[in-house]
Amino acid sequence: MSKADWSAIEALDPPHLEQLFKEDDGRVARLSLDVAGIHFDWSKTHLTRDAIAAFEKLAKATDLAGKREAMFAGKHVNVTEDRAAEHTAERGEGAEESVAKAGALHARMRALIDAIESGAFGEVRHILHTGIGGSALGPHLLVDALGREDSRYDVAIVSNVDGVAMEDAFKRFDPKATLLVIASKTFTTTETMLNAASALQWMTEGGVEDPYGKVVALTASPDKAIEWGVDETRVLPFSESVGGRYSLWSSIGFPAALALGWDAFQELLDGAAEMDRHFRLAALHENAPALAAFADLFYTQVKHAETRAPFAYDERLRLLPSYLQQLEMESNGKGVTVEGKPVGRPTAAITWGGVGTDAQHAVFQLLHQGTHLVPVEFIGVIEAGDTLAGDHHRQLLMNMFAQGAALMSGRANDADPARSYPGDRPSSTLLLDALDPHTLGALIAFYEHRVFVNAVLLDINPFDQFGVELGKEMAKAADKGGQSFDASTDDLIARAFG
Known part of the structure; x- marks a missing residue:
């Protein structure tokens, strides 16, 4: 891209956030959206009419609309690997043949779930899922967020090759009542396959007569799974064009579909599809993924912020920051353009975050008074996930709202600078009506499309x-x-292994 494409953006110099509110009574309405059960509010960011117009111009210059349609049409938008990126087809939004293929693979997965529930695999009370990266983070998020009360099985998602992680599951589970799920796109991932072999050994030593009979493989390389020893009827394939960190909608989501029930998994897909349609059809100035990406790029390119911090004010979403770390940093942590030339400007911000209100007593000191500018994103849920007295949830949300207000307004104290807060620190807020499969699906799809806009x-x-x-x-x-x-490395190896 030429320097001219960014010149209007780099010249932006909006006033203090509080001043933006004073100058514009309609700011909240203009910078808020409601989509798929989620309320988005970017009014406490430095986005202005001029900023949005400049980003819309950049989007036109980079052909965002054309590249968006190319992705949905199943074109080879993954240029370095010469293939499509068809995660949206898994939820019904994409090329007709890809949507049909995804539907057929979902039907295969549902049939296997029906067989497990009918007792074809014998007694199953535990699901031991081994994968890593996108093959673990997505299912783990789904089960942890939605399965605390409704899970029909005990589920352990093991990704770390550290044997301590696997032994934690062994201590809790009965090998004779455990279903081993192996998730690997290539079915060659070193950590995953080592963990799988150890799990099979544990099952054998625990008296399971046919441990391979209780193995399900989730992979884009079914032949390798069969060669490894998994019966073809227990292999759930997914398309090579579905990337690992975008794969929870495919058979990689099997443990969540099994634990939560197929209806819940279908609602997850439907929620994501609703966000897909919004992203595809809404004008950029009222398009949630686009506006979020505009704010991201304003802070990385204009304000030189090197990090961004999502904080989930809901214990059920405690894994969301970790999920976003991979989604955002593995996707956009790049140094060259699609043509292989140096980008010449910052790309992905470092994603970090935590859970409110814990984080307020740990890292918010830096956010309020530190020397780093860190755009914050608050994620909360209106409907409580607990049955305790209402004070719990009210205090949770009030703290979230107050933190955003405090970051923006600050407080001067000339007599005691240590108690001064500079303010003018940005935040956005995502407020879910309820945390259910439909809304969670929409939320995850929103983040996927936000990453895409940033990349384009x-x-x-x-x-x-x-x-x-x-x-x-x-x-x-x-x-x-x-x-x-x-x-140094040779010395460390020698010290560890002799």
Whole structure:
């Protein structure tokens, strides 16, 4: 992209946030949206009419509309790997043939779930799911957010190759009543396959006569799963064009569909599809993923903010910041354009965050009085998830609302600078009517499309992740022996393994 594409954005210099409210009585209404049971409020960011107009101009210059349609049409928008990015087809929004294929694979998954529920796998009370990255983070988020009261099985999502993680599940589960789920796109992921082998050994030692008979494989490489020993009838494929961190809508979501029930999984897909349609059809100035991306880019490109921090004010969404870390940083943590040239400007902000109100007593000191500008995103739910006295949920939400107001307004104290708050610190708020499968599906799809808009405007590819490969290759080389590294690494290996 030429320098001219960004010049109007880089020249933006809006006043203090409080001044923006004083100058515009309609600011809240203009910078708020309601979509799929979620209320979005960007009024406490520095977005202005001029800023939105400048980003709309940039979106036109980068052909956001055309690239959006190309993604939904199943074109090869993942240019470095020469394939499509068809996660939206999993929820019914995409190329006709891809939607049909996804529907058929969902039907296969539902049939397997029906078989498990009818007793075809014997007694099943526990689900031990082993995967890593997108093969674990998505299912874990779904089960933790939606399955606290309604899960029909005990579910453990194990991703870490550290044996402590796997043994934690072993201690809780009965091997004779455990279904082992192996999630790997390639069915070669080192950590996942090692964990799977250990789980099979545990099942064998626990007296399971046919441990392979209680294994389900979730993969885009079904032949490798069959070669590994999984019966073809227990292999749930998904499309090669569905990336790992975008895959919870596919068979990777199997443990959630099994634990929560198929109706809940279908509602999750429907909620995401509603957000897909909004993203595809709404004008940019009233398009939730686009406005969120405009705010992201304002702070990274104009204010030089290096991080952004989502805080979930709901215990059920405690895994959301971790999920977003992978989605945002693996997608847009790139240094070259789609043409392979240096981007020449910041790309993804570092995503970090936490859970309110815990975070208020840990990291909000820096947010209010530190020297770093950190755009904050608050995520809350109007309907309480507990049955305790209403004071619990009221205090939770009041704290969330007050934190946003305090970040914006600040408070001067000339007599005691240590008690001064500079204010003018931005935040956005996402307020869900309720935390249910439909709304959670819409929320996750919103974040996916936000990532896409950021990527298009930066001219980068959000669908590859070559940056994770080098360290893995070097680890394999080191494990085989005979590979010499730098003096420090060789010394560490020698100290650990002799």
